[in-house]
Amino acid sequence: MNTVSSEFGSMVFDDAVMQARLPKETYKALRNTIKNGKHLDLSVATVVANAMKDWAVEKGATHFTHWFQPMTGVTAEKHDSFISPRDNGKVIMEFSGKELIQGEPDASSFPSGGLRATFEARGYTAWDATSYAFIKDNILCIPTVFCSYGGEALDQKTALLRSMEAINKQALRVLKLFGNEDVKSVKTTVGPEQEYFLVDKALYDQRKDLIYTGRTLFGARPPKGQELDDHYFGAIKPRVAEFMKELNTELWKLGILxxxxxxxxxxxxxELAPIFTTSNIAADHNQLTMEIMQKVAKKHDMVCLLHEKPFAGVNGSGKHNNWSISTDTGANLLEPGATPYENAQFLLFLAAVIKSVDEYQDLLRISVASAGNDHRLGANEAPPAIVSMFLGTDLSEILDAIVNDTAYDSKEKEIMRIGVHTLPKFPKDTTDRNRTSPFAFTGNKFEFRMLGSASSISCANTVLNTAVAETLKEFADYLEGRDDFEKALHDLIKDTIKAHKRIIFNGDGYDDKWVKEAESRGLLNLKTTPEALAHLLDEKNIRLFESHKVYSKAELTARYEVLNESYGKIINIEALTMLDMARKDILPAMSEFAKKLSKSALEKKEFVADVDLTYEKETVKKLGDMTKEAYKHVLKLEEDLSAAKDITSAPEYAMYCKDKILPDMAALRISVDSAEAISSKKDWPYPSYGELLFGV
Ligand code: ADP
Ligand code: MG
Incomplete structure (x- = not known):
């Protein structure tokens, strides 16, 4: 038997297992819950829980946990064992329906952004039955949402599920207008491509910056970086290949494609790319993937770095969020169809995405904002901080023809009319050539490329789903009950494209000229997290989330607090780590090396009176100057950190960090890195960039 196919999903309580292990009625009830988002009856849950426990125990599980994604962006779990004591001093393995559907973790240890102050202090977790339970490290994990007792979302999953519901509702209205009566539900799908670095564990252990912050805070450029482009798609080194092999096996067991x-x-x-799946499952799987990557790397004496910019001067890591909308009847709504009518429908959904991305460019930017990603967005290898869309020439020509009432093909005489013309299928290679666009149409899906490698994909997808839901709602409101549907449709698409054309940019997003051009188009360029977050609570954004019941104003405010707080904390930790490294290791090393050179110069001179000492002299002099500079920046950083002690507002502190602390850190780094470049390897306290980047 093929081991891959027999191992695939072996640790997942999936549909096949459910069907095999649950009584027919229970299975049907559970399927109904999963399919239609119905509430799970306690009596059903009890039967499911028991079957789940038996299955898990057979697989070696001893504990269960409600697995959830608090606002910190990582996952959380609290383990409870199945053991239940009996009167006779023995124990039995038990797992009740109540334990399956609801849990009560101590909410106080997770960020709530003030939600706890205004509402109940406690929080609860509830099973998201649309995402299968799985076993990880002998623990049965139940994917759950995490809410306060008042029902406010304290996690990432709740809002994502709500946003999927919002887009489902509005897309169904639109589909009905096209006569798709058989479609019962619409789901967004996501395939997130995950980038990461692998470094040798022994080298990693010698770098406090990597240990405390996930990125290097110092480090002189190595003689070789990525300029030869010889790593991209290059042969995979044996040690990395072993890692990937084991990683795949572990992921496959968890049903991750x-x-x-x-x-x-x-x-x-x-980079690792999974096969796409429903958004909330993709989000769960991506969290698991990141976790397993780190775990498996350790087994191979390596460390997996998920930080967006572990090394200055070489590319950072992101996540490409491939996103589409599909129906339960198997249609991809972002796939140009075979008939004029299907194409009309495709163009309407396309127009909806264009309008949504333009109107909510601020939210999309916010959804990927983090201290780590700030080093990447706007840097020259990643999408700039400006949100724009790439459609490719074919599709852009079609949209131009619609807007200008012209023919889209030089061979065609007729004016482009929606509902009459068949669009060509867009071959992938014509749509996927632009690698610099933050939001690119790639033939039958959009690829949102601004996401950071370390963050959860939930937030970006929540924004995307909700924004598109809003536009679809406006479209449905406009189109419903029209006598001349085709004309209304044509006008709507035409007007929408006309109004939101500015967001479409097919050129080179990394070109400086684009920044100017984007500005003249009135597009936002929110360069940093604090600047982006300042827009989260804009009136129109609150309205959007409230009207689709994705976030209440209180929930959104909580996120605003948590995101600002987290940014400030990260910068603070980085600054303290730099100071620690500079004072404890680097400055002493610089001084020591200068002393060594001086001593050796004196000894040499004693031995041969007219020996040439240019190297020693100049290096000692340079090191002296650099030490002075570095020390000055250490003092400045310390001073600015303590000057901020009284700032209690998280957004204000975040802004302060961006304006004051980050520039101090950059200045300190410059003097230290230049000292590293002229110091002896033996006398430098940390492994170099060269060793880290080429050491595996
Ligand atoms: P590449 O980006 O290397 O050209 P693909 O386009 O085949 O590769 O796929 C990239 C990612 O997009 C994969 O994770 C894939 O599963 C995902 N993807 C493909 N189709 C869809 C879709 N309809 N919805 C969401 N993601 C998709
Ligand atoms: Mg891709």
Whole structure:
């Protein structure tokens, strides 16, 4: 038997297991819950829980946990064992229906952004039955949402599920207008490509910056970086290949469809892409993927770095969020169809995405904002901080023809009319050529490329789903009950494209000229997290989330607090780590090396009176100057950190960090890195960039 197919999903309580192990009625009730989002009856839950426990115990599980995604962006779990004591001093393995559907973790240890102050202090977790339970490290994990007792979302999953519901509702209205009566539900699908770095564990252990912050805070450029482009798609080194092999096996067991893997542009950088699935499952799977990557790397004496910019001067890591909308009847709504009518429908959904991305560019930017991603967005290898869309020439020509009432093909005489013309299928290679666009149409899906490698994909997808739901709602409101549907449709698409054309940009997004051009188009360029977050609570954004019941104003405010707080904390930790490294290791090393050179110069001179000492003299002098500079910046950083002690507002502190602390850190780094470049390897306290990047 093929081991891959027999191992695939072996640790997942999936549909096949449910069907095999549950009584028919229970299975049907559970399917109904999963399919239609119905509430699960306690009596049904009891039967499911028992079957789940038996299955899990057979697989070696001893504990269960409600697995959830608090606002910190990582996952959380609290383990409870199945053991239940009996009167006779023995124990039995038990797992009740109540334990399956609801849990009560101590909410106080997770960020709530003030939600706890205004509402109940406690929080509860509830099973998201649309995402299968699975076993990880002998623990049965139940994917759950995490809410306060008042029902406010304290996690990432709740809003994502709500946003999927919002887009489902509005897309169904639109589909009905096209006569798709058989479609019962619409789901967004996501395939997130995950980038990461692998470094040698022994080297990693010698770098406090990597240990405390996930990225290097110092480090002189190595003689070789990524300029030769020889790593991209290059042969995978044996140690990395072993890692990937084991990673795949572990992911497959969890039912994660890890599909492609390759080296990325930067040395030591790699990528893993899964086959796409429903958004909330994709989000769960991506969290698991990141966790398993780190775990498996350790087994191979490596460390997996998920930070967006572990190394200055080489590419950072992101996540490409491939996104589409599909129906329960198997249609991909972002796939140009075979008939004029299907094409009309496709163009309407396309127009909806264009309008949504334009109107909510601020939210999309916010949804990917983090201290780590700020080093990447706007840097020259990643999408700039400006949100724009790439459609490719074919599709753009079609839209132009619609807007200008012209023929879209030089061979065609007729004016482009929606509902009459058949669009050509867009071959992938004509749509996927632009690698610099933050939001690119790639033939039958959009690829949102601004996401950071370390963050959860939930937030970006929540925004995307909700924004598109809003536009679809406006479209349905406009189109419903029209006598001349085709004309209304044509006008709507035409007017929408006309009004939102500015967001479409097919050129080179990394070109400086684009920044100016985007500005003249009135597009936002929110360069940093604090600047982006300042827009989260804009009136129109609150209205959007409230009207689709994705976030209440209180929930959104909580996120605003948590995101600002987290940004400030990260910068603070980085600054303290730099100071620690500078004072404890780097400055002493610089001083020590200068002393060594001086001593050796004196000894040499004593031995041979007219010996040439240019190297020693100049280096000692330079090191002296650099030490002075570095020390000055240490003092400045310390001073600015303590000057901020009294700032209690999270957004204000975040802004302060961006304006004051980050520039101090950058200045300190410059003097230290230049000292590293002229110091002896033996006398430098940390492994170099060269060793880290080429050491695996
Ligand atoms: P590449 O980006 O390397 O050209 P693909 O286009 O085949 O590769 O796929 C990239 C990612 O997009 C994969 O994770 C894939 O599963 C995902 N993807 C493909 N189709 C869809 C879809 N309809 N919805 C969401 N993701 C999709
Ligand atoms: Mg891709």
């Amino acid at each position: 890890a599909k492609t893997e390759h080296n990325e542009v930067a040395p030591a950088q790699h």
